Amino acid sequence: MRHLLSAGDLSRDEAVLVLDTAKELAQVGDRSVKKLPTLRGRTVVNLFYEDSTRTRISFEAAAKRMSADVLNFSAKGSSVSKGESLKDTALTLQAMGADGVVIRHGSSGAARRLANWVEGAVLNAGDGTHEHPTQALLDAYTMRERMGRLEGLRVAVVGDVLHSRVARSNVLLLHTLGAEVTLVAPPTLLPVSVGTWPCAVSYDLDEVLPKSDVVMMLRVQAERMNDAFFPTAREYSRRYGLDRDRFARMPDDAIVMHPGPMIRGMEISAEVADSPRSTITEQVANGVSVRMAVLYLLLGGSESAIGNQEG
Amino acid sequence: MSDTDTTYLLRGVRVLGADPADVLIRDGVIAGIGPGVSADGAEVVDAAGLIALPGLVDLHTHLREPGREDAETVASGSRAAAVGGYTAVHAMANTDPVADTAGVVEQVWRLGRDAGHCDIQPVGAVTRNLDGAHLAELGAMADSIAGVRVFSDDGKCVSDALLMRRALEYVKAFGGVIAQHAQEPRLTENAQMNEGAVSDRLGLAGWPAVAEEAVIARDCMLAEHVGSRLHICHVSTKGSVQIIRWAKSRGCDVTAEVTPHHLLLTDELVESYDPIYKVNPPLRTAEDVEALRGALADGTIDCVATDHAPHPIESKETEWSNAAMGMVGLETALPVVQRTMIDTGLLDWAGVAERMSATPARIGRLAGHGRPLRVGEPANVTLYDADVRREVDPVNMTSKSGNTPYRGMTLPGRVVATFLRGVPTVLDGKIQ
Numbered sequence: 001m002r003h004l005l006s007a008g009d010l011s012r013d014e015a016v017l018v019l020d021t022a023k024e025l026a027q028v029g030d031r032s033v034k035k036l037p038t039l040r041g042r043t044v045v046n047l048f049y050e051d052s053t054r055t056r057i058s059f060e061a062a063a064k065r066m067s068a069d070v071l072n073f074s075a076k077g078s079s080v081s082k083g084e085s086l087k088d089t090a091l092t093l094q095a096m097g098a099d100g101v102v103i104r105h106g107s108s109g110a111a112r113r114l115a116n117w118v119e120g121a122v123l124n125a126g127d128g129t130h131e132h133p134t135q136a137l138l139d140a141y142t143m144r145e146r147m148g149r150l151e152g153l154r155v156a157v158v159g160d161v162l163h164s165r166v167a168r169s170n171v172l173l174l175h176t177l178g179a180e181v182t183l184v185a186p187p188t189l190l191p192v193s194v195g196t197w198p199c200a201v202s203y204d205l206d207e208v209l210p211k212s213d214v215v216m217m218l219r220v221q222a223e224r225m226n227d228a229f230f231p232t233a234r235e236y237s238r239r240y241g242l243d244r245d246r247f248a249r250m251p252d253d254a255i256v257m258h259p260g261p262m263i264r265g266m267e268i269s270a271e272v273a274d275s276p277r278s279t280i281t282e283q284v285a286n287g288v289s290v291r292m293a294v295l296y297l298l299l300g301g302s303e304s305a306i307g308n309q310e311g
Numbered sequence: 312m313s314d315t316d317t318t319y320l321l322r323g324v325r326v327l328g329a330d331p332a333d334v335l336i337r338d339g340v341i342a343g344i345g346p347g348v349s350a351d352g353a354e355v356v357d358a359a360g361l362i363a364l365p366g367l368v369d370l371h372t373h374l375r376e377p378g379r380e381d382a383e384t385v386a387s388g389s390r391a392a393a394v395g396g397y398t399a400v401h402a403m404a405n406t407d408p409v410a411d412t413a414g415v416v417e418q419v420w421r422l423g424r425d426a427g428h429c430d431i432q433p434v435g436a437v438t439r440n441l442d443g444a445h446l447a448e449l450g451a452m453a454d455s456i457a458g459v460r461v462f463s464d465d466g467k468c469v470s471d472a473l474l475m476r477r478a479l480e481y482v483k484a485f486g487g488v489i490a491q492h493a494q495e496p497r498l499t500e501n502a503q504m505n506e507g508a509v510s511d512r513l514g515l516a517g518w519p520a521v522a523e524e525a526v527i528a529r530d531c532m533l534a535e536h537v538g539s540r541l542h543i544c545h546v547s548t549k550g551s552v553q554i555i556r557w558a559k560s561r562g563c564d565v566t567a568e569v570t571p572h573h574l575l576l577t578d579e580l581v582e583s584y585d586p587i588y589k590v591n592p593p594l595r596t597a598e599d600v601e602a603l604r605g606a607l608a609d610g611t612i613d614c615v616a617t618d619h620a621p622h623p624i625e626s627k628e629t630e631w632s633n634a635a636m637g638m639v640g641l642e643t644a645l646p647v648v649q650r651t652m653i654d655t656g657l658l659d660w661a662g663v664a665e666r667m668s669a670t671p672a673r674i675g676r677l678a679g680h681g682r683p684l685r686v687g688e689p690a691n692v693t694l695y696d697a698d699v700r701r702e703v704d705p706v707n708m709t710s711k712s713g714n715t716p717y718r719g720m721t722l723p724g725r726v727v728a729t730f731l732r733g734v735p736t737v738l739d740g741k742i743q
Binding site for chain 2: 085086087105106107108109110112113127128129130131165168191192193194196197
């Protein structure tokens with residue numbers, strides 16, 4: 001694997017290797033000195049065309065824990081705002097010797113385009129409404145940690161599927177790993193060809209909840225509320241929000257996930273978000289481990305990530 | 312440019328693919344056809360095995376001048392047209408400034424005349440500055456030296472139903488036609504590619520077929536109601552074909568065009584996110600391609616039009632959503648039609664001549680073009696070698712821009728010569 005552009009690029013074995021490597025690397029976070037020499041001498045560029053402090057910090061922490069040199073490149077106030085093209089930026093990074101480029105971009109496919117222009121590994125940290133593969137990996141990691149398995153796990157993904165790169169990547173990855181995904185949304189927020197995706201589809205959250213081991217709530221972007229995808233935030237919340245009553249209909253050991261940032265009270269009630277069965281903060285912590293694993297596997301070697309640290 | 316008095320004898324040429332004959336061109340007209348035609352002092356062109364077609368006519372070309380001369384000029388575009396076998400092209404109105412007055416259309420017409428590689432017939436905008444709200448001075452453009460007969464806001468849809476009705480009615484006064492770019496604007500806001508399985512997979516905002524079909528259905532009904540001529544630009548979906556077929560069966564005076572790229576390419580190519588495949592209307596599915604080929608063969612779609620849309624390289628070497636829409640097409644149109652319609656047995660060369668010359672000339676009211684290859688007719692002739700195969704390389708193109716989706720693809724055929732009123736604009740594949 002040279003790049004990570006889509007969750008669909010991962011075979012089952014590769015995906016499991018990422019999760020197992022993340023598990024191994026997660027131990028580092030429990031140490032007093034949270035640092036490995038694994039990627040010493042390697043340069044990772046965080047190329048962020050879209051603001052996303054959480055994701056950028058997560059990747060930065062992951063790279064630094066493995067001793068990589070990290071360059072942060074934000075489009076705001078940079079040559080990009082002066083009109084420089086993505087290709088020219090890519091060639092600049094190439095000239096600076098970037099071994100890996102983590103790209104976040106508002107245009108679907110930007111990561112794939114970049115991969116044509118640079119020699120280093122390209123890691124898609126979210127491209128438009130296309131994909132966000134490390135988010136899917138950290139979600140799968142979190143599910144496996146909590147539930148002990150992925151095979152046969154029943155996962156409901158709820159909300160704005162149409163515009164969600166998280167949903168796309170999760171459907172692909174969870175299918176690869178043997179979980180059964182059901183997308184739940186109003187028809188206006190589902191892709192027209194969703195019937196061809198490897199998942200089930202429902203418009204009825206109440207019907208799906210009792211049959212779900214995992215309920216993953218998606219973020220509803222504010223602009224959707226003003227664009228006739230649904231009548232009002234209140235109606236959306238009534239039909240697709242996860243409140244206490246709905247939470248009670250879930251199986252006792254089922255968990256609730258959210259990629260954040262969440263809109264409390266609309267997508268999810270505060271009570272549910274803060275419950276012990278919510279994994280929202282764990283997802284953030286697991287994100288660092290999973291991104292360490294991906295960086296290691298793309299930029300490092302094939303040996304155990306921790307085993308060769310003394311070298 | 313050669314002397315207009317030169318006489319040419321095309322030796323062994325196959326008129327519309329028929330048996331070899333000799334064709335004599337003198338004083339700008341076809342002076343003789345048959346075996347063993349000879350003329351003293353004639354310049355003999357060895358045309359053995361070559362197919363003679365009436366000079367091709369394009370109803371839909373973007374020449375970018377005035378305004379975007381970095382992408383194309385009237386001169387460079389008309390050279391590319393000649394290399395592609397065209398003797399007349401309609402220059403679309405969405406220039407900068409927009410061709411919405413007699414002054415701008417006359418400027419384009421004069422630039423074409425001065426370049427001399429093929430006849431440039433300006434298309435006038437339907438609405439002022441393509442604003443979709445106020446009719447442009449259609450009559451003044453019709454009365455100008457350019458003699459505009461085709462009006463289009465191409466690039467934008469005339470989406471206001473009342474304004475479309477008025478435009479259709481108004482141009483009846485001078486035999487004009489409204490060429491509609493059928494794209495319902497609200498249904499295609501931010502649209503990036505054909506809506507379907509591929510767009511859903513790629514996370515690119517979808518461009519539904521119904522956005523084209525709904526406008527075509529409406530406009531056919533309007534044209535029928537007011538008894539006017541309607542032309543549909545670049546039809547791209549199976550549903551559009553069905554609607555046009557139905558409208559024609561009702562007696563609606565509607566004609567339609569299809570681009571070569573919509574006859575060959577599908578939206579699966581967008582998987583690469585390479586904006587070379589980004590075009591308006593978007594590449595559709597294999598099922599649509601099949602329907603378009605069938606419709607062109609059975610006459611539901613009347614003609615082939617290139618929608619030649621040159622863009623400089625920086626407009627395409629970028630992220631998909633930032634990239635410009637459009638592909639160049641003048642130089643590859645005939646090879647793509649050969650591959651999709653001739654090599655598949657759907658059309659013969661007479662059928663190609665009808666759809667790439669006679670019909671577009673008739674729709675555009677272009678006298679002197681699209682005429683049969685007969686004695687006494689204007690010598691607008693394209694000589695084509697259908698037996699060669701060539702890899703498309705943008706570097707070898709004549710257009711100022713190289714945004715061809717066929718880059719690296721092997722296509723059949725090559726235009727060997729083009730004659731405009733008896734004067735070769737292209738000989739041995741080279742511009743004269």
